[in-house]
Amino acid sequence: MCRPGFVLIIISFCCLLHSNPALPVSLNLSFSLDRQTYNWADSVSYTHDLKPSLQLALQNRSTATLIKKSVFGEGGDRWQKTARTSVSLIYRIRPSFKAGVEFSQDFDRLEKKRLIANRANLLTGFEGNHLNFSQRCGVVWEQRQFDPASSIESGLGYSGALSIKPRQDRSLGSASVEAQITTLRRTPLRNIALNYNFSANNVHGDTVTLDAKQSFGERKYFPSSGSFDVTARQRNEQRRWDLHASRKLPATVVFSASAAYRFDKYDYEYDPAVTDLVRQNNNFASLFEYQFSLTRRFGRVLLMQGTYLYNRTKEDFGQQQTNQLAETGQLGMTAKMFLLEADTIEVSGQMGVTSYLAPTSSTFFADRDRSVNVATVRMTHRFNDFLTGMIEGSYRGFHAIYISGRLSANNNVNNVYIFNPTLIWRPLANISLQQSYQMFANYIYYEYEKSDLSGRNTLYRRASVSNKLTMTGSRRTDFVIEYSYRYEDFGPLVYSDQWQQQISWDRRTHRPRVGIDYRPIAGLRFQPYAVYEIQRSYDHLFDSTAVLGRRQKSEEFTRTLVGFNFEWELSNSSHIDCTLERRVQDYQNQRNQEYNLFTISIKRFL
């Protein structure tokens, strides 16, 4: 079944090697295979100057996915294909003015569902110092098919963009208008968008930027699959405002502020025959957000930053139970200290609360608060040229609070602690050893079950160690040997003055890996590797008298991975990547599972 893909790859490979580099052509071929799913994503574009002022351009972009029938049980193989092809011929009448013609086709197919849209357009474009415009006008022909029903429409189409820049240095900003209209009888479309952006800065480094966009649109479409009898109308309005400013204050303090506003509104009108299942309510959503920050640098030793973020989102769907309002307030602090040339300390913290508010009262389910606290400490110390050490410690705490009594039994606290030291050794010029350790503990307890022996209050612990030895055999070859070990355990917590854990199960994983990084010539890289993994799980069984559980092996799992990565950079513009991996895994009491993963991509740009 993958034969067409391989044929395509071979043809493309030949084209890549034998194409004439003098022609401006861009080629991108990608194929991947993962068990029953095959994916192709290809694009090619070619431009050729027939005369100094006459240019021919061809472009094709396509994707295809084949899913084998086993994924859908009784169904057959499924192909999904999309493609866009365009050809244009453009004549530059003056240096600032051009005109031409363009033909394009969009194709979309999924089993018996098909869309073909053809367009023929006249193009004009003007590029001036203060004003630019481009426009396309022509005919549109669309065919939709959903066997046995079909719909064919044709009409006129127009799209245009006009941009104005009153001053070359943009000191008054720049503005643009974009419009798109198609006059198909049953599915017409109208869109218009207005944009304005402005930015300014001075010699002190103070800056201000503003981006604003307002758009309106209206379209009709077929709301149901398989039926072209009824249409629906959608009207939309969108606003986007973004403002950012920063200013240097006395005592080397930098103040920066940013604000954003978003507004989206959709209104729908349906033919009476449209079923409720596909109907959507009129709705609007708005977002307002601002952030202030103060940054101060104390010489070369210390950098401190404080931020405050506020966010408010509102959604209105015309139904009480689906409307939403959420507010977030978040405070953040970061301190970075450079003690000596060899030492760095970074401390950061963040705390915030998000409130989800029901429109009327707490009788609604999702009326809740969520509090998040995060703290991180990172330290790096360079002992000497051969040894560097890093330590990272983190804490993250979540607190979920449901206001309604109908859900408040779910109120819980989730605390995560991580300790992560790393050592990097370079004992010899051609040998490096990286050792990293991680300890992870996650406590979850439910507020209204704190004093009970509840299976829902739990502790999960994880510890892992990873060693990676890299030996440089020659300028072209590195040998990599890795070994990692991971231990996990999990069990309920009991609270009596302090939390105590009762382990329910533990799991141990060993994972050795060997690999070679081989670079025989410049631009060519070949990386074969092999990984073996064994994981054993144990249940801890308790009887009435035992304090510690009795361990009993519950599962054993082994896996072997063998594969390679291949990269070939033929030139600055041509690139081939290929990966192949074979996996064999064996669960206790199950038969072996074997499968392959294969991807290849070929790119060429000129």
Place this chain on the structure above:
Amino acid sequence: MRRVVFIILIALFVTSCAKNPFSTRDSEPPTAEAGTFITPTTPQIVLENLRLCYSELVIGNFVQSLDSDFVFTYDFLPGVPTDSGWGFKQELNLTEKMFNDFSATKSERSLRVTFIAQPGQPDIILDSTATLVRSYTVIVADSSGQMSSSYQGVVRFEMIESAFNFWAIRSWSDLHLNLDTPSWAELKNAYQ
């Protein structure tokens, strides 16, 4: 003088439109049983949590099943010609609306999800990534338990285990079982 005015303006703005990052609201004492959330120490538990939070309508448990870089993709949606998916925030918003909607009419209708493993698609679980393919049925039933509508398809979950978290869904790809049967994406899209 300008600086003082500037500071006063900012202070006024912040005090009129701000939220305290330190305080949370008090909750009412529980009047119902808590939902079920199993600590997702394996990718398969994530699917069990997903199934449970759909029937128990607990949005907080649903959020814990998603990674912050989550994406949802679908093969097609009637009347949606261009988009092919959405991200974490949209997924959370629409699911919250769906859960609120079903919660408000809980005595009249319920939501139920069933996953079935695919024989030719074994789970692929690597060091910190996993791929699980399942066929599914989402059933909306009335108060007597009779099915009022159903959504069927095949879903491919890509999951990750992040350093700060447990297993969570990074990518959720929804495929229609066939072109005539509505899929999960259609149920979700109704709450977009």
